[in-house]
């Protein structure tokens with residue numbers, strides 16, 4: 001079926017041809033409810049009219065010039081994102097991995113500029129930062145790294161959620177930055193303690209390190225705020241975005257503030273497609289929908305509903321270890337591996353994901369209706385009950 005494609009994905013045997021909101025249809029016309037959003041990409045829903053109109057209008061006007069010139073939608077999107085995040089400037093690429101590559105290069109140049117010859121970045125266990133050589137090195141998953149050595153130098157890894165372990169590295173003069181997800185997505189919807197990011201912030205301040213947050217999965221209203229760090233009082237020096245920023249149009253962004261914002265100069269970094277008129281116009285339309293429909297608030301309200309309902313419907317079932325989430329970034333951790341639930345859900349017309357082996361991951365579009373939320377809760381509860 002997919003012989004001409006490199007077999008890098010274990011694909012499910014289904015092809016979708018059409019979508020609308022949280023619904024998808026396959027080649028047989030069977031309807032599905034999407035509780036994954038292409039892994040937190042289609043946050044404003046499939047075939048969103050405002051985004052389609054923006055893409056269409058831009059395609060009829062101008063697709064590409066070059067970063068050799070000013071690009072008005074890129075400038076506008078940069079200003080918008082900086083205002084939302086409270087940061088100073090942005091570099092645009094085309095994916096999450098590229099956004100993180102930019103962050104890693106900022107950290108290294110920041111180090112070299114202050115005389116650190118082998119700048120080193122603290123990264124976390126269980127993390128996911130992408131598949132390029134630098135980002136797979138930063139990723140805390142031995143399976144993703146296996147066979148791709150030599151990996152890059154300049155990374156040290158500590159346990160996610162453990163600020164003491166970061167503090168213990170303070171005497172290492174090569175450290176220049178921390179790269180961390182505010183909530184780990186691929187790692188199993190792991191939510192650190194409330195004081196974790198604030199503690200990392202103060203360690204960074206004390207030692208003149210950059211705090212770099214990978215908000216690629218948690219950002220763009222997913223957790224009930226524009227960015228997950230906004231659940232705290234701190235700000236990062238660098239923040240990366242991608243996934244939901246374009247609702248499916250490839251775009252990545254690396255934002256910087258304060259001293260991190262003046263690291264890159266002309267010639268330090270670049271991308272042919274990054275920040276092109278089409279992707280930026282689409283992202284502006286996505287942000288407008290999120291603002292107009294107050295999707296952050298919607299994620300908070302529905303997220304609380306999901307947690308309450310699941311805690312009731314799965315109460316007392318042996319084998320359910322934990323139900324956790326923030327906004328519409330939800331995980332149900334079981335005691336045993338449960339990858340087969342994905343296929344069972346698909347057969348029932350529901351798209352879910354299992355990550356870290358035993359965590360059911362739900363990332364529905366932020367525009368799902370309460371009735372669709374109930375349908376997800378009912379189906380997942382049935383599946384888990386039958387499975388355990």
Ligand SMILES: *Cc1c(COP(=O)(O)O)cnc(C)c1O
Pocket residue numbers: 095096097098100128129130131181185186214215216217218242243
């Ligand atoms: C998906 C993801 C990435 C990688 O994004 P790509 O667009 O696939 O390169 C990086 N970090 C996090 C947290 C992600 O969820």
